[in-house]
Amino acid sequence: MNQAYDVSHLLAGAMLVTSFALLYQQRIGAVLNAFAVQSVTLALAVAWAAWSDNRPDLFITAFIALVLKGIVIPVALHRTVARLGIHREVEKVVGVGAALLVGLALTGLAQALVVKVASATSGHAREELALALSIVLMGFLMMIVRRNAVTQVVGFMSMENGLILAATGARGMPLVVEVSVAFSVLIALFVFAVFVFRIRERFDTVDIEALDRMRGDRR
Amino acid sequence: MPELQVLGVALGALAAVALVATSARGLALALVYPVSALAALAIGVVDLRVLLGDGLLTATLPIGLPSVGLHLRLDTLSAFFGIVVNGGILAASIYGMGLDRVREMTPRVEPLFPLFCAAMNLVLIADDAYAFLFCWELMSLTSWALVVARHTDPESRRAAHLYLVMAAIGTAALLFAFGGLAGPAGGYAFDTMRGHPPAPLVAALILTAALVGCGSKGGLIPLHAWLPLAHPAAPSHVSALMSGVMTKVAIYGFVRIAFDLLGPPTWWWALPPIVLGAITAVLGLLYAVIDRDLKRVLAYSTIENVGVIFVALGLALAFRANGRDDSAVVAMAAALLHVLNHSWFKSLLFLGAGAVLHATGRRDLDGLGGLIHRMPRTAIFFLVGALAISALPPLNGFVSEWLLFQAVLAAPELPQAALHFASPAIGAMLALAAALAAACFVRVYGTAFLGRPRSPEAATAHDVPLVQQIAMGGLALLCILGGLLGSVLAGALAPLLQTMFGGAMAPPGFGPTYFSLIAFDPDRSIYDAPIIALFVTIASLTTLVVVHRLSERRTRRGPAWDCGFPDPSPTTQYTASSFAQPLRRVYGAVTFSARETVDMPPPGDQRPARFSVVLIDHLWRAFYAAPGRAVIGLSSWLNILQFLTIRRYLVLMFAALVILLSIAAVTT
Numbered sequence: 042m043n044q045a046y047d048v049s050h051l052l053a054g055a056m057l058v059t060s061f062a063l064l065y066q067q068r069i070g071a072v073l074n075a076f077a078v079q080s081v082t083l084a085l086a087v088a089w090a091a092w093s094d095n096r097p098d099l100f101i102t103a104f105i106a107l108v109l110k111g112i113v114i115p116v117a118l119h120r121t122v123a124r125l126g127i128h129r130e131v132e133k134v135v136g137v138g139a140a141l142l143v144g145l146a147l148t149g150l151a152q153a154l155v156v157k158v159a160s161a162t163s164g165h166a167r168e169e170l171a172l173a174l175s176i177v178l179m180g181f182l183m184m185i186v187r188r189n190a191v192t193q194v195v196g197f198m199s200m201e202n203g204l205i206l207a208a209t210g211a212r213g214m215p216l217v218v219e220v221s222v223a224f225s226v227l228i229a230l231f232v233f234a235v236f237v238f239r240i241r242e243r244f245d246t247v248d249i250e251a252l253d254r255m256r257g258d259r260r
Numbered sequence: 261m262p263e264l265q266v267l268g269v270a271l272g273a274l275a276a277v278a279l280v281a282t283s284a285r286g287l288a289l290a291l292v293y294p295v296s297a298l299a300a301l302a303i304g305v306v307d308l309r310v311l312l313g314d315g316l317l318t319a320t321l322p323i324g325l326p327s328v329g330l331h332l333r334l335d336t337l338s339a340f341f342g343i344v345v346n347g348g349i350l351a352a353s354i355y356g357m358g359l360d361r362v363r364e365m366t367p368r369v370e371p372l373f374p375l376f377c378a379a380m381n382l383v384l385i386a387d388d389a390y391a392f393l394f395c396w397e398l399m400s401l402t403s404w405a406l407v408v409a410r411h412t413d414p415e416s417r418r419a420a421h422l423y424l425v426m427a428a429i430g431t432a433a434l435l436f437a438f439g440g441l442a443g444p445a446g447g448y449a450f451d452t453m454r455g456h457p458p459a460p461l462v463a464a465l466i467l468t469a470a471l472v473g474c475g476s477k478g479g480l481i482p483l484h485a486w487l488p489l490a491h492p493a494a495p496s497h498v499s500a501l502m503s504g505v506m507t508k509v510a511i512y513g514f515v516r517i518a519f520d521l522l523g524p525p526t527w528w529w530a531l532p533p534i535v536l537g538a539i540t541a542v543l544g545l546l547y548a549v550i551d552r553d554l555k556r557v558l559a560y561s562t563i564e565n566v567g568v569i570f571v572a573l574g575l576a577l578a579f580r581a582n583g584r585d586d587s588a589v590v591a592m593a594a595a596l597l598h599v600l601n602h603s604w605f606k607s608l609l610f611l612g613a614g615a616v617l618h619a620t621g622r623r624d625l626d627g628l629g630g631l632i633h634r635m636p637r638t639a640i641f642f643l644v645g646a647l648a649i650s651a652l653p654p655l656n657g658f659v660s661e662w663l664l665f666q667a668v669l670a671a672p673e674l675p676q677a678a679l680h681f682a683s684p685a686i687g688a689m690l691a692l693a694a695a696l697a698a699a700c701f702v703r704v705y706g707t708a709f710l711g712r713p714r715s716p717e718a719a720t721a722h723d724v725p726l727v728q729q730i731a732m733g734g735l736a737l738l739c740i741l742g743g744l745l746g747s748v749l750a751g752a753l754a755p756l757l758q759t760m761f762g763g764a765m766a767p768p769g770f771g772p773t774y775f776s777l778i779a780f781d782p783d784r785s786i787y788d789a790p791i792i793a794l795f796v797t798i799a800s801l802t803t804l805v806v807v808h809r810l811s812e813r814r815t816r817r818g819p820a821w822d823c824g825f826p827d828p829s830p831t832t833q834y835t836a837s838s839f840a841q842p843l844r845r846v847y848g849a850v851t852f853s854a855r856e857t858v859d860m861p862p863p864g865d866q867r868p869a870r871f872s873v874v875l876i877d878h879l880w881r882a883f884y885a886a887p888g889r890a891v892i893g894l895s896s897w898l899n900i901l902q903f904l905t906i907r908r909y910l911v912l913m914f915a916a917l918v919i920l921l922s923i924a925a926v927t928t
Contacts, residue, residue: 150921150925154921154924157925157928158924178917182914184910185907
């Protein structure tokens with residue numbers, strides 16, 4: 042039994058590490074690869090949960106995560122990036138060091154919060170929840186420290202990875218909820234995609250600051 | 261129960277005639293007032309039966325909030341206020357029948373009139389928070405639309421805008437009050453609220469919210485500023501309804517919350533209504549006595565009367581909290597009788613002002629004058645109203661004021677030091693208000709109806725149609741009868757006071773004569789109106805006879821007295837402003853920072869001398885202008901938020917999330 046938890050913690054911890062990697066990467070290609078690694082780790086974590094808890098419906102979730110987020114989306118984004126010709130370094134708002142420090146603080150916050158709020162649940166599930174919450178917060182952080190639209194999409198997907206991890210850890214979340222979460226994320230992804238291409242068409246760049254220049258705002 | 265059907269049919273008729281009036285013109289517009297009058301009569305009869313029979317009508321309709329429904333209930337309190345409301349509606353509707361269909365009726369006013377009437381009636385019978393607030397808001401919106409009916413006038417638009425803002429604030433406050441009453445379980449039916457009195461601190465918040473909500477509708481200072489602008493801006497018969505009746509619905513709301521839903525009172529609940537009421541009474545009249553617009557003077561006087569009623573209600577709360585139910589009964593009877601009386605004489609005065617406006621087209625007192633010769637009937641009815649509102653015996657205003665002073669005199673018995681020491685001050689302020697009211701209406705009547713006309717319009721005025729005279733005459737008759745039969749009216753309140761306090765005033769016939777009104781016991785305080793009336797009549801007739809015996813009988817008409825200079829210009833008369841000058845000098849220097857400047861040309865210069873008065877409305881500055889500026893400043897500052905970049909919006913969201921999570925992490 043303990044071994045099952047150890048493995049799931051290992052996988053969740055690995056996801057957190059990839060979250061830090063996402064914050065750290067300088068180039069878009071590397072960001073996409075890190076995201077793919079995170080998604081594959083998520084698929085493994087979900088599959089492990091399915092096997093160890095004997096919940097076969099989770100295998101579907103794992104499969105979806107592996108195929109969609111581990112392979113299809115990263116590949117599609119790679120091709121988009123290649124087509125748009127934006128291999129260069131991603132413009133950051135905050136320096137890498139500062140971003141990593143903030144990420145560390147967020148992880149601490151997530152731990153402290155979950156320890157207090159979910160004190161009724163068992164220790165293992167609690168830690169899993171804390172890891173998932175940290176991943177969600179780091180995804181959000183990623184969305185705001187980069188200026189590039191593609192990396193914003195990645196940050197958003199990374200948040201969703203955290204959500205699914207939390208859903209897997211929480212016993213009794215029905216498949217319907219998971220499917221609806223996944224579906225809404227898919228819709229959001231479509232919106233993002235259309236958005237990215239429209240920006241590109243109009244402004245010849247995917248730097249979202251171009252939108253603000255277009256609106257004539259102070260910066 | 262036939263009463264329920266009558267109620268439903270009457271309300272339905274009001275809605276139907278409103279609908280008909282929107283879709284058609286001409287005859288349909290004229291149909292509004294007879295139907296409203298009949299509906300008011302029918303509802304009034306039902307109310308009277310419920311009040312006297314101690315009956316209780318309840319109904320639950322399957323509309324409104326899900327799982328709560330729409331509760332309606334007509335108890336003795338609602339029935340009493342229903343009589344007040346429907347009496348006013350009846351008078352205003354009869355007055356409305358005399359309006360000229362072509363020149364004075366518009367689709368902007370007539371369809372809304374019955375809706376406004378129905379809304380006020382519905383507020384009274386609502387028995388859950390949702391129904392109450394819905395009908396309250398309907399009442400506010402229809403009256404707002406009536407105020408804005410003359411939308412081409414920028415003054416009307418300004419008044420309507422201010423009214424809308426204040427009505428929104430008031431309803432929001434009531435929303436909080438009912439939210440607090442409903443408690444965490446969310447029992448929005450009044451019956452549920454009666455069963456669960458809130459905790460002391462919550463009760464204080466609820467009382468504050470109720471005071472803000474009902475006080476803003478009733479004109480309690482400092483929430484009064486919209487009232488003297490909005491009430492006069494509406495057509496006169498609607499002004500009569502708003503001032504005479506809608507303010508009473510506001511008082512009903514406060515009585516319902518403070519005496520019924522909030523549970524047993526604590527003594528300090530009495531302080532805010534008493535203090536605010538006394539300030540309102542005095543300041544309202546100080547405004548009234550220097551204002552030069554006839555309808556605005558009446559509106560300010562409404563503010564004063566609402567203040568007086570709130571003082572009486574506060575005293576009733578204080579007595580009840582200390583278990584002195586006999587005194588509470590007197591205070592409550594004073595409040596309720598004043599509600600009834602004020603609805604009569606204020607409606608009468610506003611209808612009279614409407615008649616003057618109709619006849620001369622003017623509302624400024626300094627443009628009127630001499631109307632007693634041209635509108636003799638209106639002049640007499642207005643005089644009765646002015647005497648009644650000045651609380652002169654034997655008219656009805658005196659009955660309620662007398663009862664109120666009895667209650668004030670009993671207040672030193674209260675054990676709490678605050679109430680103990682406040683009561684003489686409150687009594688002095690009320691006495692000042694009563695004296696100022698008399699001065700105010702001497703000024704109004706003297707300037708508008710006596711003397712010589714100050715404008716060509718006033719010189720060519722004519723009396724209003726007979727129907728409108730009947731409306732005013734009926735109200736004047738009520739003012740007289742209400743004064744003479746004060747003990748009967750107080751006796752009719754017995755079932756209501758019995759349910760509220762378990763006691764009642766001494767019934768008629770208990771004192772020396774059948775019409776003696778007894779406040780506490782026959783040895784201490786008796787007011788016998790018919791005997792006073794008899795005395796006044798005999799004394800006046802005797803004086804009349806003696807004077808006529810001793811002097812020449814022939815009536816002579818000579819030039820009006822004008823300092824020995826037979827100057828034909830009416831501008832040499834006393835004006836409203838000159839009458840107000842002594843009072844303005846005494847009180848205005850403090851309350852309004854009044855400054856008078858005289859610009860006298862040097863000898864030899866031909867230009868006219870100028871006299872100007874600058875008044876500063878401190879209340880407006882402190883409670884309206886300053887918050888208004890603050891809101892505008894804050895919103896222009898927050899406007900930056902509208903123009904952030906996407907990333908900054910995300911940062912804001914993220915920061916909010918992290919802060920909330922941190923709070924959760926620290927506090928739990």
